[in-house]
Amino acid sequence: MSIISLDHIDVDFPQKKGQSVKAVNDVTLHVEKGDIYGVVGFSGAGKSTLVRTVNLLQKPTAGDIKVNGVDFVKDGKQVISNKKLQLERRKIGMIFQHFNLLNETTVLENVAFALKHSKLSDEELEKRSLELLDLVDLKDKANFYPVELSGGQQQRVAIARALANKPDILISDEATSALDPQNTQQILALLKKLNKELGLTVILITHEMEAVKQIATKVAVMENGQVIENGNLRQIFLHPKKELTKKFVGGSLETISTLESLNLGKLGENEAVYQLVYSIANVTKSIIIELYRQTGAEASMLYGNVELLNDEPIGTLVVSVKGDPEKQKQAREFLEKQNVTLTRLDEKGNLYD
Numbered sequence: 001m002s003i004i005s006l007d008h009i010d011v012d013f014p015q016k017k018g019q020s021v022k023a024v025n026d027v028t029l030h031v032e033k034g035d036i037y038g039v040v041g042f043s044g045a046g047k048s049t050l051v052r053t054v055n056l057l058q059k060p061t062a063g064d065i066k067v068n069g070v071d072f073v074k075d076g077k078q079v080i081s082n083k084k085l086q087l088e089r090r091k092i093g094m095i096f097q098h099f100n101l102l103n104e105t106t107v108l109e110n111v112a113f114a115l116k117h118s119k120l121s122d123e124e125l126e127k128r129s130l131e132l133l134d135l136v137d138l139k140d141k142a143n144f145y146p147v148e149l150s151g152g153q154q155q156r157v158a159i160a161r162a163l164a165n166k167p168d169i170l171i172s173d174e175a176t177s178a179l180d181p182q183n184t185q186q187i188l189a190l191l192k193k194l195n196k197e198l199g200l201t202v203i204l205i206t207h208e209m210e211a212v213k214q215i216a217t218k219v220a221v222m223e224n225g226q227v228i229e230n231g232n233l234r235q236i237f238l239h240p241k242k243e244l245t246k247k248f249v250g251g252s253l254e255t256i257s258t259l260e261s262l263n264l265g266k267l268g269e270n271e272a273v274y275q276l277v278y279s280i281a282n283v284t285k286s287i288i289i290e291l292y293r294q295t296g297a298e299a300s301m302l303y304g305n306v307e308l309l310n311d312e313p314i315g316t317l318v319v320s321v322k323g324d325p326e327k328q329k330q331a332r333e334f335l336e337k338q339n340v341t342l343t344r345l346d347e348k349g350n351l352y353d
């Protein structure tokens with residue numbers, strides 16, 4: 001059973017003169033317990049609006065929402081009482097780009113604040129808050145003020161606070177977007193650790209595909225309020241269908257900048273450029289050498305890269321294949337039979353049409 005079920009969600013924002021903006025348009029997304037679900041897309045795609053419906057910080061205009069086995073919304077109508085919703089929300093932690101800490105209080109008090117509704121004694125409250133700070137490796141900073149900490153440390157305090165009520169779900173809304181690469185790494189590693197050790201289900205909203213590649217198990221790509229493609233990260237990475245997905249996940253953004261700088265000029269009919277994306281474990285022979293052996297077509301490498309996709313090495317290779325039209329045809333047939341995702345590109349690295 002899914003821990004989060006969003007079915008046919010619409011979110012309309014009314015505008016002036018009776019018009020409205022459809023920020024989320026008929027989105028269905030199911031998150032399983034233990035997933036780290038990346039939600040990616042450019043700014044304005046509707047990621048935050050969609051994910052804020054999970055705890056009803058944003059009410060949908062239409063659709064069904066069920067979280068942790070409890071119906072929140074049916075046919076666009078809230079079916080959970082506000083009182084019960086308040087309790088259910090405690091099982092859904094949230095962290096944000098700008099940490100949202102209370103700057104006048106210490107790190108310890110920031111964490112304890114999330115437990116103010118509990119009946120813990122002052123002593124127990126301090127003990128529990130210190131345990132939470134220990135979990136994010138910041139016990140020694142308990143009496144510091146947020147401004148005395150680095151951005152990454154402040155985000156860890158925010159994570160400790162978000163975990164105070166032992167949530168099953170953690171929503172991370174661009175939590176690493178304001179951080180430098182090193183702090184980003186630390187936060188991603190921490191989220192992965194919490195997912196593994198506590199069984200925490202994580203929703204990771206981001207426009208940075210790198211973050212998703214590192215820790216997500218599943219990914220949804222959003223554009224214009226819709227999820228245009230979603231599924232297992234590996235599947236989406238190796239076999240992207242939509243153009244935007246190819247741009248986001250297939251290493252194509254780097255390919256494009258490399259090809260642009262190479263300035264190849266218009267390709268003739270005796271030349272074609274291909275991008276090959278593959279799991280290193282599945283491809284043992286050199287594709288370029290085999291291509292030449294079997295078809296006589298010569299390929300030269302324009303770009304090559306190996307990156308880790310949730311710890312699995314994935315290769316991206318861009319080659320230019322030279323040969324007359326008959327050889328080109330044979331080369332294409334050969335490449336299509338390999339265990340690779342083949343995408344034909346134009347001289348600028350965009351999809352060939």
Ligand SMILES: Nc1ncnc2c1ncn2[C@@H]1O[C@H](COP(=O)(O)OP(=O)(O)OP(=O)(O)O)[C@@H](O)[C@H]1O
Nearest residue numbers: 013021022023041042043044045046047048049050
């Ligand atoms: N409260 C609101 N009132 C009116 N329009 C809104 C409101 N909130 C969001 N929108 C619009 O809905 C669309 C989706 O916004 P949303 O913030 O969900 O996108 P996003 O993918 O999370 O992008 P970003 O990363 O920039 O936040 C945008 O066109 C935005 O302008």
